[in-house]
Amino acid sequence: MPQWKILQPNAPDQWENYYQLRFSVLRKPWNQAPGTEHAIDDHAAFHGAIFGEDGKALAVARVSQISEQQAQIRFMAVDPKYQGKGLGKAVLKYVENLGLRNYPTITQFCLQARETAVPFYLSNNYRIQEKTFLLFDEIQHYLMVKDVHPETEDHPDN
Ligand SMILES: CC(C)(COP(=O)(O)OP(=O)(O)OC[C@H]1O[C@@H](n2cnc3c(N)ncnc32)[C@H](O)[C@@H]1OP(=O)(O)O)[C@@H](O)C(=O)NCCC(=O)NCCS
Incomplete structure (x- = not known):
């Protein structure tokens, strides 16, 4: 994918585009107010984004540690025009x-x-661990987990 850059957002315009995609994919369709795309602990997380040639974010996600053993992935979103192409x-x-x-x-x-x-x-x-909560009164969520096995081919570094 030579026309795409995957990186940790850093410059102000990258952050603006990062949050814009979060908002348009994960909040706006459910009439949530601007600002709800920000999380209070974003500063403590690590973020990834794929940017198009025009600088717009095409795919975003974040990871943060929630216990000694677990890290949580949150705010995964891909621009609808680019879904199904491997960006997620x-x-x-x-x-x-x-x-x-x-x-x-x-x-x-x-x-x-x-x-x-x-x-x-x-x-x-x-893998699915359990059915959990309804977001915005309609979006059913499932707790899913993936074990880290450095020695196997499931390891994300491979
Ligand atoms: C869910 C989402 C992040 C997936 O990203 P994507 O770029 O569309 O997915 P990819 O093209 O990278 O797909 C990767 C794999 O998942 C599979 N996949 C993706 N969506 C799928 C679907 N709805 N049904 C079945 N398989 C699916 C693909 O077939 C592909 O499998 P492969 O690697 O075996 O070929 C994206 O569609 C999205 O942003 N959706 C709306 C927001 C959302 O729901 N975010 C997640 C919040 S928890």
């Missing part, structure tokens, strides 16, 4: 690798998957 898989792998490098004690990734995204995470070697 690429940015997920990128933030998993950031987690592995920065949180050496973790043994598992976890996430709350929207029902429509469950097949995507299954194809990325996550």
